[in-house]
Amino acid sequence: MCWSATADLAAGAGIAAVGVACVAQVRRVGDLPLAALPLLLGAHQIVESVVWDSGGGGGPATVAWAVIALPLLAVWVPVGVVCAAPRHARRRLALPLVSGLVTAAALAYALAARPVTAEIRGHTLGYVVHLSHAEWLIAGYLLATVGALLLSGDRGMQLLGLLVVVGALICWALWELEFVSTWCAFAAVCSVILWWWVRGRRRAGPGARGDGRENRPAHSGEDPECRRRM
Numbered sequence: 629m630c631w632s633a634t635a636d637l638a639a640g641a642g643i644a645a646v647g648v649a650c651v652a653q654v655r656r657v658g659d660l661p662l663a664a665l666p667l668l669l670g671a672h673q674i675v676e677s678v679v680w681d682s683g684g685g686g687g688p689a690t691v692a693w694a695v696i697a698l699p700l701l702a703v704w705v706p707v708g709v710v711c712a713a714p715r716h717a718r719r720r721l722a723l724p725l726v727s728g729l730v731t732a733a734a735l736a737y738a739l740a741a742r743p744v745t746a747e748i749r750g751h752t753l754g755y756v757v758h759l760s761h762a763e764w765l766i767a768g769y770l771l772a773t774v775g776a777l778l779l780s781g782d783r784g785m786q787l788l789g790l791l792v793v794v795g796a797l798i799c800w801a802l803w804e805l806e807f808v809s810t811w812c813a814f815a816a817v818c819s820v821i822l823w824w825w826v827r828g829r830r831r832a833g834p835g836a837r838g839d840g841r842e843n844r845p846a847h848s849g850e851d852p853e854c855r856r857r858m
Contacts, residue, residue: 631751633680636673639816644670646819650826661708662785663826666819668704672696673815679753684746694744694757699732702769706776709785712829717781724779728772731765784825791818 647666654663675696678689706728710721742758759765774796777789795814 633677636677636680640670640673640675640677642670643673643815643819646670646816646823650819650823653823653826653830655830656712658711659826659829660711661704662712662822665704665708666815666822668696668700669815669819676753679746680748684748684753686743686745690746690755691739691744693746694739694755695736697755698735698739698757698769702728702732702735702772705773709776709780712785713780713782717779720779721776724772724776727768727775731768731772734765735759735769782825784821784828788818788821788825791821 643666647664647668647670650663650666651660654660672693675689675693679687679693682689684690706721706725710718710725713721738757738759745756747754747756774789774792777785777792780786780789791814795817799814
């Protein structure tokens with residue numbers, strides 16, 4: 629959440645531009661969902677600029693903001709991590725993925741069944757979403773998003789996960805003070821990290837494992853079967 633419609637619009641356009649650069653550099657289909665995440669974050673900021681202009685309330689822009697922030701991201705992030713993660717790490721990503729799917733279903737039901745409203749609070753926008761068992765949903769959401777990044781087995785994604793933890797805590801603290809939110813800067817930094825990650829994957833080439841090492845042929849040099857026969 630930025631401090632005005634203009635700031636949200638400018639931040640959204642900038643973040644979306646980083647997303648275009650990320651997608652343009654993708655060389656692996658599995659990297660595409662995470663590479664496109666800045667496009668989604670940029671769209672999120674632009675939608676919020678409309679919420680600012682409308683003075684909050686419960687209009688379509690408010691609902692769209694909540695849909696992106698809650699059920700969509702709860703699925704998008706773990707699915708993107710599973711697609712891009714090294715093969716050896718995918719088994720342990722099953723828990724964040726299932727958590728994301730279940731949490732997203734519950735959040736989507738809550739958004740469909742109850743109204744979502746937004747109100748201007750000083751220099752921030754506050755969103756009111758009526759959730760049952762909110763603590764469990766928050767835990768499932770964090771497991772799906774932050775947990776997937778930290779368990780990915782990829783150093784770039786793990787760095788992004790740590791950044792999300794720190795940024796979320798800072799944003800929450802400043803929102804509680806009803807001060808200028810850091811969400812714009814946070815989303816921009818996340819997008820730059822993703823751009824750096826995509827570039828690294830492109831330089832590593834098709835043999836990259838995602839953990840900073842390269843795959844090597846299983847039988848490089850002398851064939852071990854030949855050694856046994858000798």
